[in-house]
Amino acid sequence: MYHNIDFIIVGGGLAGCVLALELLNRDTNLLLVDRPLAGAASPIAAGIANPISGKRLVLEPDFDDKQAALNKFALVLEQLTGYKILVELPQTRFLNTLQSQALPKLRTIPGLQRFASENSLPDTNRENSLIISNTFRLDIQTTCRLIHNILDSTNSRITTQLDYDELVIGCENIRWRDFQSKKVIFCEGWRGILNPWFNALPFNLSKGQLLKLHQPYTQPSLSNWGQWEMQTGTERWLGATTERNYQHLNPDIEGRDLLLESLTLARKRHVTNLPSIQKAQIIKQYAGIRPATVDRKPFIGIHPSYPQVGIFNGFGGKGSLHIPRAAITFADQLLFARNNHDQARLEQLLSN
Numbered sequence: 001m002y003h004n005i006d007f008i009i010v011g012g013g014l015a016g017c018v019l020a021l022e023l024l025n026r027d028t029n030l031l032l033v034d035r036p037l038a039g040a041a042s043p044i045a046a047g048i049a050n051p052i053s054g055k056r057l058v059l060e061p062d063f064d065d066k067q068a069a070l071n072k073f074a075l076v077l078e079q080l081t082g083y084k085i086l087v088e089l090p091q092t093r094f095l096n097t098l099q100s101q102a103l104p105k106l107r108t109i110p111g112l113q114r115f116a117s118e119n120s121l122p123d124t125n126r127e128n129s130l131i132i133s134n135t136f137r138l139d140i141q142t143t144c145r146l147i148h149n150i151l152d153s154t155n156s157r158i159t160t161q162l163d164y165d166e167l168v169i170g171c172e173n174i175r176w177r178d179f180q181s182k183k184v185i186f187c188e189g190w191r192g193i194l195n196p197w198f199n200a201l202p203f204n205l206s207k208g209q210l211l212k213l214h215q216p217y218t219q220p221s222l223s224n225w226g227q228w229e230m231q232t233g234t235e236r237w238l239g240a241t242t243e244r245n246y247q248h249l250n251p252d253i254e255g256r257d258l259l260l261e262s263l264t265l266a267r268k269r270h271v272t273n274l275p276s277i278q279k280a281q282i283i284k285q286y287a288g289i290r291p292a293t294v295d296r297k298p299f300i301g302i303h304p305s306y307p308q309v310g311i312f313n314g315f316g317g318k319g320s321l322h323i324p325r326a327a328i329t330f331a332d333q334l335l336f337a338r339n340n341h342d343q344a345r346l347e348q349l350l351s352n
């Protein structure tokens, strides 16, 4: 006898967890299969959700919708568990010479004007920095832990690595061990490149390293000069490297030195009030792989040739902002067969 369920979700990082909560709240039965594997992003990610990002200070498309979904998701989880997982981070964005030169033009972009204002903080080089509003930090590690606990309370989580060979695809369902499910949804982060149904998708993985630092209690804040220093109120972080041609998944000395040098340079260049960091102040160094894609858009949908197999992956370095809204849209597709752009894009990518 099999346990009949609606979904098997493979991967319990932020993507798998948020999707699981969305589907649970819509009265479905599911099983989350997850094992913490090397290089996973969610156990180490900073969780910054930023309206303006990149060297060219680009405004995030559909920012209001994504932020509304993030706020709603955090509220639902906070009400279920009593934990606060989302805090606002006042952000100072320091500009390099090119960005400063482009500022008059940037100021004319209406969307940007909403979120960026001239800096009037003391002790900083005012001409070269902006205050960016609507910046938040989702505590991704606590979020995943809380959702794992919710799933554990109904025996809906198994801690093991799913082996693709164990999946048996039938006409209308898919079987794994004692479970018979309508669909399996892969949320495997960087390991999506190994998935036999989806390994043709154009992933563009990047390794990131960051440092957790000693600090006395300070107010939440984010100082961003391309790299960033984040104070959450109880923790202090310096991050993050972006490494495309990495040789291994672990933290290394090169990554640490790059971050410390970047901070030293930022202190010199921007005359900021950023505190300096000695190596002895480093509590721990972390590394993970961002499941990024070539065109920076996620892979979401059902396999065109295997209707029992789906994917929810490719959220790159912006999972906090993208995943909650994407989970709502994907749940609508899964439960009401609503087609959307994500499905059309997935089908096109897999047909190439």
Ligand SMILES: Cc1cc2nc3c(=O)[nH]c(=O)nc-3n(C[C@H](O)[C@H](O)[C@H](O)COP(=O)(O)OP(=O)(O)OC[C@H]3O[C@@H](n4cnc5c(N)ncnc54)[C@H](O)[C@@H]3O)c2cc1C
Residues within 6 Å of the ligand: 010, 011, 012, 013, 014, 015, 016, 033, 034, 035, 036, 037, 038, 039, 040, 041, 042, 043, 044, 045, 046, 047, 048, 049, 140, 160, 161, 162, 163, 187, 188, 189, 190, 191, 207, 208, 209, 210, 239, 240, 241, 287, 288, 289, 290, 291, 312, 313, 314, 315, 316, 317, 318, 319, 320, 321
């Ligand atoms: C250094 C760094 C800094 C970052 N900072 C930010 C930030 O400030 N803001 C932001 O929004 N995002 C940030 N990110 C990106 C963010 O981490 C990702 O967008 C998000 O966490 C991706 O979640 P995921 O669930 O898709 O993947 P992952 O977190 O990698 O989760 C995948 C999970 O699936 C499991 N798994 C895989 N295969 C199997 C299998 N066969 N069986 C069982 N389990 C399996 C893995 O072990 C893992 O638990 C950062 C990432 C890095 C590396």
